[in-house]
Ligand code: IPM
């Protein structure tokens with residue numbers, strides 16, 4: 403039976419890289435039907451549509467969603483990010499953002515488990531007296547025991563399938579309320595996983611280790627904002643953001659999970675055919691793996707690591723990777 407996959411190419415380089423991802427998935431031999439959704443900053447500019455509830459309801463019946471990137475410089479910051487991407491993550495309860503970082507030549511191989519529905523992203527806060535000298539703006543971080551615990555448990559389970567080492571990253575020396583909740587939850591859950599060795603890093607120190615000795619990490623678990631920032635750095639130290647893939651997961655599979663590259667729409671290089679599609683292709687491999695097509699997924703990952711695929715041009719890279727699979 404063919405999988406039904408919703409496609410949001412989005413803005414900028416999004417559609418270019420997703421086209422190569424679809425080409426590669428097809429070459430892997432997995433059969434799927436696609437449903438395309440014209441959404442993002444461009445669509446908003448045309449008719450004001452961001453993400454209607456009818457589309458969200460349609461998505462609940464799909465097997466997966468595959469997204470390029472959304473956001474354009476013309477649209478006010480946050481409108482598309484909050485109204486489309488975060489709405490999607492929250493409404494579909496995609497509470498894990500899983501981001502792998504692998505650079506075999508330097509023995510880097512770790513995963514960041516980013517909590518994906520809470521923290522500073524939750525939308526808590528507001529402003530008063532906007533535009534006056536007495537303006538106030540607050541933006542709190544929302545951390546629930548339930549939300550933290552399910553992310554931490556996912557990370558321990560993942561560590562059990564790997565080298566059995568899990569690091570909590572936070573800033574417990576300053577964020578004494580949220581950090582305390584994270585640390586206690588982490589330590590309590592750790593008792594259920596006696597075979598997993600644990601560590602703790604403050605987020606600022608983790609930035610140093612990411613640059614100096616990323617080999618020390620196996621699995622990292624952290625909150626939404628720290629996870630956002632750390633995973634850009636993770637990409638930069640493991641071959642570049644052009645290789646960084648991600649999966650927004652609903653681990654209970656009560657609805658579709660969503661797969662997207664870590665990078666954004668990169669309007670500065672859009673339409674030039676020079677974006678690296680490997681982050682999108684590797685996100686497609688994560689989708690295959692989550693759908694149960696682990697052989698096809700492994701073949702795609704291996705093809706992307708093949709030196710013969712280090713060519714110039716979005717389409718040329720996609721063609722070369724696909725060529726290794728057929
Ligand atoms: C990411 C992106 C998003 C985020 C933006 C576009 C809202 O940076 O997926 O990392 O901050 O989560």
Ligand code: MN
Pocket residue numbers: 630631634664
């Ligand atoms: Mn980001």
